[in-house]
Amino acid sequence: MTPPSPSTPRRRRRRTILGAAALAAALMASLAACSSDDSASSGTASASGPVTLEFWTWSLKGSDPAAKAIIDKYHQLHPNVTVKLSEVGGTSDTAAKLLAADQAGDTPDVVQIEYRGVPALVVAGAVKDITADVAGAKSGVDPNIWAQTTFNNQVYGVPQDIGPMVLTYRKDLFDKYGVKVPTTWAEYAEAAEQIHKKDPDAYIASFAANQLEFFAAHAAQAGAQWWSTDGNAWKVGIDSEASLKTADFWQDLVERDLVKVxxxxxxEWNAKVNDGKILSWAAGAWAPSVIYTVAPDTAGKWESAPLPQWTKGQAAVPFLGGSAYLVPAKSKHAKEAAAFAAWLGASEEGSKSLLDVDIFPGGNAGRQATLSAEPPKLMPQQKDFYQVTDQVIKNTTIPVTWGPNVNVAQSAFGDALNKAALDKTSFRAVYQATQQAVLADLQKSGYTVTQ
Incomplete structure (x- = not known):
């Protein structure tokens, strides 16, 4: 569903989001006008003369030869289109910068944004509906991945990468301590107890309170939705009982000193990982690459397994992390920008090329290519790593809706939860206070809220 707009007028960058009926009519009209040889899928630029696309990204760095090779390949295929890489920070910095550029009327042509940042930009009217432009590329990405950039059947971005959730763990130390890889969160708590008993300086994991996206995904796995839409209104479920259940789970582990705050x-974290004192990380399938950058000498000692389940036999999890290519609403070359985004994220050649820059591709061709690729450098011995993650992707059926004020939740949540962990005060109270802060901000911003 299209994220609801504020019910009262806001700054001029706000635009009216079409009603469901109008959206459906517009979508049907746009699809009727498209065919499989649409410029976005074929990559044929529509401009009669040379076009330069400014691409804001942090994944493709101009100094990286592999990234340069990708861009050079696109230039060979489309001599009239030049892609200029501009390195930017993460989603928060990039989104703020894009909104400022939108107000100034001087935006880039393609921008990389994490999935959690997409709804706020859609509601702000800062990014373009590219449904028609990428219609011919839809078969290149699975529906459950397109869902991360699609609202009310309107597509606002081409998926770049995805984060199927896995548990990356020190297999050698789990074996040494006689600990089985947990398949449920109850088993995870038991494993945490066993590890800390064997080595009082060792922990199954760290408790990183500022990882809002993880806690939201963990709550979604338990049946909660921190943000959801109800018609033209927002609902907030950060303090729902399913969500608070996950707060209780982590509070128990923290209070028993079974995870390291x-x-x-x-x-400090890097040192503990290197020393074998932090033994796992529940995160996306990108975690091995991150661990390898800080603990390369531990390569060969790790493996990844599916994320533990709340209820045995229920394997579905949300994606954690990942980003998409969006076309700003005021791009001067929007059609060419959408064509480039579709080529890079959804075409066979583009999607496969993302593997060269250590990205877990969202496109089907790239995913298929992983199955015959070497495992991550962190676990060269785990030859079935990509088979494991591909099965997780197939099981990933839990959608996570991000609200327009994720930044407010982040501010209210992270520091407060960390303080509660250190002071041994109520995690539930932090979740409830975050709920109230998010609700108050939505209402202050003019959104309709229903509970």
Whole structure:
């Protein structure tokens, strides 16, 4: 569903989101006008003269020879189109920068944004509906992946990469301590207890309170939705009982000193990972690449397994992380930009090429290519790594809706949860306070809210 707009007028960048009936009519008209040889799927640029596309991204770095090779290939295929890479920060910085550029009327042509940042940009009217432009590319990406950039059947971005959730763990130490790889969260708690008993300095994982996206995904796996839409209104479920159940789970582990209260990727965290004192990380399938960058000497000691389940036999999980290519509403070359985005994310050649820059592709061709690819450098011995992750993708049926004020939740949640973990105060209270902060912000911003 299209994220609901505020019910009262806001700054001029706000635009009216069409009603469902009008959207359906517009979509049917646009699809009727498209065919399989649409420019986005064939990559044929429509401009009569040379076009330069400015591409804001943090995944493809101009200094990386593999990234340069990808762009050079596109230039060979489309001599009239030049893609200029502009390196930017993560989603928060990029989204703020894009909104400022939108107000100034001087935007890039393609921008990489994490899935959680897409709804706010859609509601702000800062990105283009590219449904018609990418219609011919739809078969290149599975529906459950397109769903991350699709609202009320309107497509606002081409998926780049995905984060099937897995548990990446130190197999050698699990074996040494006689700990079985947990398949449920109850078993995970038991494993945490066993590990800490065997080595009081070792923990199954760190408790990184600032990882809002993980806690939202964990709650979704338990049946909660932190944001959802109800007609033209928003619903917030951060303090739903299913969500609070996950708060209780982590509070129990923290209070029993079975997870280490430690942010990710700090010098302290990196040292503990290298020393075998933090033994796992529940995250996306991108986690092995991250661990390898900080602990390359531990390569060969890790493996990945499907994420533990709340209810045994229920394997569905959300995606965690990943991003898409969006076309800003004020791009001066929107059609060519959509064509490039579709080639890079959804075509056979483009999707496969993302493997060369260590990206887990969202496109079918890239996913298929992983099955015959070498496993990540962190676990060269786990030859079935990509078979495991591909099965997780097939099981990934839990959609996560991100609201227009994720930044408010992040501000209210992370520091407060970390303080609660250190002070041994109520995690539930943090979730409930975050709920109230998100609701108040939605209402203040003019959105209709229903509970």
């Amino acid at each position: 430690e942010p990710l990727l700090t010098p």
